Amino acid sequence: MSVVRVTGFSISLDGFATGDVQTLDEPFGHAGQRLHEWMFPPEAGGETRAQSGIDGALAAVSWDGSVGAEIMGRRKFWPYPGPWTDDSWRGWWGENPPFHTPVFVMTHYAHEPIEMEGGTTFHFTDGTPEEVLAMAREAAGALDVRIGGGPTIVREFLRAGLIDDLHLVIAPIVLGRGESLWQGLEGVESEFDIHTANSARPGVVHQFWQRKQH
Amino acid sequence: MSVVRVTGFSISLDGFATGDVQTLDEPFGHAGQRLHEWMFPPEAGGETRAQSGIDGALAAVSWDGSVGAEIMGRRKFWPYPGPWTDDSWRGWWGENPPFHTPVFVMTHYAHEPIEMEGGTTFHFTDGTPEEVLAMAREAAGALDVRIGGGPTIVREFLRAGLIDDLHLVIAPIVLGRGESLWQGLEGVESEFDIHTANSARPGVVHQFWQRKQH
Numbered sequence: 399m400s401v402v403r404v405t406g407f408s409i410s411l412d413g414f415a416t417g418d419v420q421t422l423d424e425p426f427g428h429a430g431q432r433l434h435e436w437m438f439p440p441e442a443g444g445e446t447r448a449q450s451g452i453d454g455a456l457a458a459v460s461w462d463g464s465v466g467a468e469i470m471g472r473r474k475f476w477p478y479p480g481p482w483t484d485d486s487w488r489g490w491w492g493e494n495p496p497f498h499t500p501v502f503v504m505t506h507y508a509h510e511p512i513e514m515e516g517g518t519t520f521h522f523t524d525g526t527p528e529e530v531l532a533m534a535r536e537a538a539g540a541l542d543v544r545i546g547g548g549p550t551i552v553r554e555f556l557r558a559g560l561i562d563d564l565h566l567v568i569a570p571i572v573l574g575r576g577e578s579l580w581q582g583l584e585g586v587e588s589e590f591d592i593h594t595a596n597s598a599r600p601g602v603v604h605q606f607w608q609r610k611q612h
Numbered sequence: 613m614s615v616v617r618v619t620g621f622s623i624s625l626d627g628f629a630t631g632d633v634q635t636l637d638e639p640f641g642h643a644g645q646r647l648h649e650w651m652f653p654p655e656a657g658g659e660t661r662a663q664s665g666i667d668g669a670l671a672a673v674s675w676d677g678s679v680g681a682e683i684m685g686r687r688k689f690w691p692y693p694g695p696w697t698d699d700s701w702r703g704w705w706g707e708n709p710p711f712h713t714p715v716f717v718m719t720h721y722a723h724e725p726i727e728m729e730g731g732t733t734f735h736f737t738d739g740t741p742e743e744v745l746a747m748a749r750e751a752a753g754a755l756d757v758r759i760g761g762g763p764t765i766v767r768e769f770l771r772a773g774l775i776d777d778l779h780l781v782i783a784p785i786v787l788g789r790g791e792s793l794w795q796g797l798e799g800v801e802s803e804f805d806i807h808t809a810n811s812a813r814p815g816v817v818h819q820f821w822q823r824k825q826h
Contacts, residue, residue: 411782411801412794413626568625568782570806570819574798580626584788587625592784592815601806603817605784 402531402543403563404552405460407579408433410569414576415549420477425490427576433569436597451598456565461496466541467534468497471551472505475520481507488512489520500537502530504551527558549577556586562609564590570601616745616757617777618766619674621793622647624783628790629763634691639704641790647783650811665812670779675710680755681748682711685765686719689734695721702726703734714751716744718765741772763791770800776823778804784815 409415410433417427426433437457439449449457475489476482489495489512498517503509509522523530534543545555555561590607597604623629624647631641640647651671653663663671689703690696703709703726712731717723723736737744748757759769769775804821811818 411627412792412797568817570808571801572794572797572799574794574796578626580786580788582788583626583786585786587785594784594810594815594817596808596810601801601808601819603782603808603819605815605817 400466400535400538400540400542401562402545402555402560403465403565404545404547404561405565406437406456406567407547407552407565408436408567408569409549409579410571410573410576412572412574413578413580414573415547415552415579416473416577417573418575420473422477425477429571429573429576432571433567435569436567436599436602440598452595452604453597453599456567456604460544464542465497465499465544466538467499468501468544468546469530469534469551469555470501470503470546471548472503472507473550474546474548475503475505482509488514491518494518499541500534501546502534502537504530527555527560531555531560549579553579553581553583556583559589561607564607566605566607567597568603568605614680614749614752614754614756615776616759616769616774617679617779618759618761618769618775619779620651620670620781621761621766621779622650622781622783623763623793624785624787624790626786626788627792627794628787629761629766629793630687630791631787632789632791634687636691639691643785643787643790646785647781649783650781650813650816654812666809666818667811667813670781670818674758678756679711679713679758680752681713682715682758682760683744683748683765683769684715684717684760685762686717686721687764688760688762689717689719696723702728705732708732713755714748715760716748716751718744741769741774745769745774763793767793767795767797770797773803775821778821780819780821781811782817782819 417429420427436453476487494515495518501518501520503520503522505522506524512520545552545561589610591610592605592607595604631643634641650667690701708729709732715732715734717734717736719736720738726734759766759775803824805824806819806821809818
């Protein structure tokens with residue numbers, strides 16, 4: 399059965415998934431790469447080693463072909479608020495983005511679809527989480543739908559009870575400011591079974607939330 | 613060498629170490645016992661089993677005789693703000709509290725010392741973290757000083773750079789409100805080596821912070 403899932407969503411100990419302030423140069427603000435170090439192969443003796451073990455597996459599973467459509471927030475596609483100001487912007491991911499599926503960008507500002515190489519098309523859509531999820535499910539067919547972030551979008555879908563599987567990564571840093579995942583989600587854990595595993599990176603924790611079966 | 617440490621300090625995923633609102637009936641507010649379940653032996657087949665493994669060891673190490681003095685916040689001793697209103701209050705812990713050492717309660721309101729059975733004496737003291745720590749160190753002699761909480765006190769001592777060892781327990785719950793450990797501590801992790809271990813309770817994480825040696 400296809401599920402709605404979040405993969406490799408990294409937060410700080412104080413619950414921030416992006417720092418302050420997001421820009422084109424710093425999409426995660428003052429957090430920089432610190433939330434996502436677990437994703438990248440460690441360097442050893444000047445050589446970059448292939449990522450192995452739990453971190454490698456969890457980074458790879460995001461891109462294993464099981465996802466048929468993605469939903470992301472406007473600020474994940476383009477970091478600034480308000481009306482579109484740059485019609486030439488086609489996302490952070492180059493001409494052949496890693497999604498290879500339809501991607502639904504949630505925004506209040508209309509924008510023509512953008513067709514990229516490799517099967518990725520960005521659709522821009524206004525609507526409730528339920529409405530956008532219905533579109534994404536139809537596009538995904540028998541495959542899963544990924545909620546790609548950022549924190550505002552994951553929070554909204556959690557609050558609406560629409561996420562089946564959530565893979566969180568808790569980095570051992572205190573960001574102090576940014577966009578919080580947890581705001582307004584008191585008690586959200588009660589609908590999930592939760593277990594954890596340690597990353598190979600000291601202090602980093604993988605946490606797996608799976609919606610309880612009723 | 614004696615160290616200043618925090619043992620078994622439990623927080624929620626969103627960083628709260630007590631819920632909202634603290635009272636005599638609910639010292640952790642709406643959090644109830646949920647932050648501290650890891651400390652208590654699980655029940656199996658109607659019988660309470662002895663706590664074993666990592667959780668049992670970490671619960672026991674708090675009381676192994678290595679601590680010679682304790683510092684706690686006023687709200688850990690008595691949950692209400694403002695001047696003392698009940699002269700008969702002698703703490704939550706009965707006539708023979710588990711500390712068996714001098715305990716320095718940080719408060720702006722003067723109060724006579726309270727001598728309990730078993731070696732515990734509560735001293736009430738106003739002063740900076742540095743000043744109170746100097747008193748506690750002198751009382752502890754060669755033994756460690758524990759910063760017993762609550763969150764306000766742990767935060768103040770972390771901010772002042774006075775904690776050597778911090779054992780955090782992250783419970784897989786979103787409290788939403790209460791007293792946050794992390795407020796104002798951006799970047800505090802940079803002075804520590806951090807590693808983690810999983811509790812036997814699903815989703816609960818032990819995290820160990822050890823001050824870096826320079």
